[in-house]
Amino acid sequence: MDQIDPFTQTSRTKPYSFPDLKRSTGEGPGKGPTRSNAFQRQFSASLNDGNRFGQPKEVCSPPWGSVDLSKNRGPEDDQHPDSEAYREIIDRLIQQNEQQLKAAYAKGREEGLKLGLEQGRGEGIDIGKREGILQGRAEGEERIKPLAGAFQEALNQLAVLRKIALYEARAEAVKLAFFIAERILGVHLRLHPDAMQHLVEKACVMATPSRILRVKLHPDAVEYYQNHPSLLSLPEDVDIIPDPAIAYGGCVLETDTGEIDASLESQLQVLLEALKRELELSRHADSAESLIGMHVDG
Known part of the structure; x- marks a missing residue:
């Protein structure tokens, strides 16, 4: 609040005065109410x-x-x-x-x-799970690689062994078939001796142009043809000689150039050897193919 100075006749501002806290609280002197x-x-x-x-x-x-x-x-x-x-x-x-x-x-x-x-723990758990899955998968693949390679190699070897066993079984089957055929034909020739006529005639054709000197047959066959001379047509100068070493149904021709074994057993043996060679060549070809496949896979 502005006041007039009686000496200077000018107004001056009354300085601010702090209230008396003791008086307002009733602790100090004064007549004011205690409030x-x-x-x-x-x-x-x-x-x-x-x-x-x-x-x-x-x-x-x-x-x-x-x-x-x-x-x-x-x-x-x-x-x-x-x-x-x-x-x-x-x-x-x-x-x-x-x-x-x-x-x-x-x-x-x-x-x-x-x-x-x-938040960090949750993010860390998620990141840890993902990293754990990736790491576990990578470690599993690393562990499986040697086992997978060994397993594949074992399968390849098993396939080769299977083929070898198959070819060996085929060879044995061929031998057995020829053995059975030989026995069947032998029995057939004994039951039908006249069937040997075709074997002897075929042997004579094979000997051409050599000159036939003599024909060796099993003693039973010689006896049969002596009793039935019309069944066997040979030149007059050719001798028929019995030979116990020759199987029944067999025939050996002696010519001026050598011997021709036209026996049934020999003919079957020739066929058997031919089949064996074919089986062996087929086995080697398949084995080489299998080795090439194993090398490419490895």
């Missing part, structure tokens, strides 16, 4: 209950420091009778504000760390 305003009640409650916010005693230090208001105070503030009381109120308010800020900072930091830890 408190809203400002005093608020700060009196704050001063009487310094820890009413339930702040922890130990909190982490925030990145700011305490506010020092002493730099903003002038000499006239220290000379006022109530300046000490106001200073105490302001200091306590600042201290409470700092405690609240520290508590809020600590709580926010704790919640942030907890949230970050949970």
Whole structure:
């Protein structure tokens, strides 16, 4: 409020004066009523209950420091009778504000760390699972590779052995077939001696153009043809000689150039050897093909 200076007749501003807290609270002298305003009640409650916010005693230090208001105070503030009381109120308010800020900072930091830890743990678990699956798959493939190679090699060898066994079985089957055929034909010739006529005539054709000197037959066959001379047509100068070493149904011709074995057993043996050679060539061809396939697969 402006006042007139009686000496200078000029107006001057009345300096601000702090209210008397002791008087307003009824503790000091004065005639004013004992009452408190809203400002005093608020700060009196704050001063009487310094820890009413339930702040922890130990909190982490925030990145700011305490506010020092002493730099903003002038000499006239220290000379006022109530300046000490106001200073105490302001200091306590600042201290409470700092405690609240520290508590809020600590709580926010704790919640942030907890949230970050949970998120990091979840992401770490997912990443760990994916990496574990990939690593397990790679290790499994590395372990299986030698086993797969050995298994494939065993299969290839088994295939080769199977083919060898198959060809050996075929050879044995051919031998057995010829043996059975020889026995069947021998029995047939004994039951039908006249069938030997075709064997002897065929042998004579094979001897051409050599000159036939004599014909060797089994003794039983010679006896049969002597009893039935019309069944065997030979030149008159050809002798028929019995030979026990020749099987029944066999025939050996002696010519001026050598001997011709036209016996049934010999003919079957020739066929058997021919079939054996064919089987052997086929087996070697398949074995070479199998080895080439194994080399390509390896």
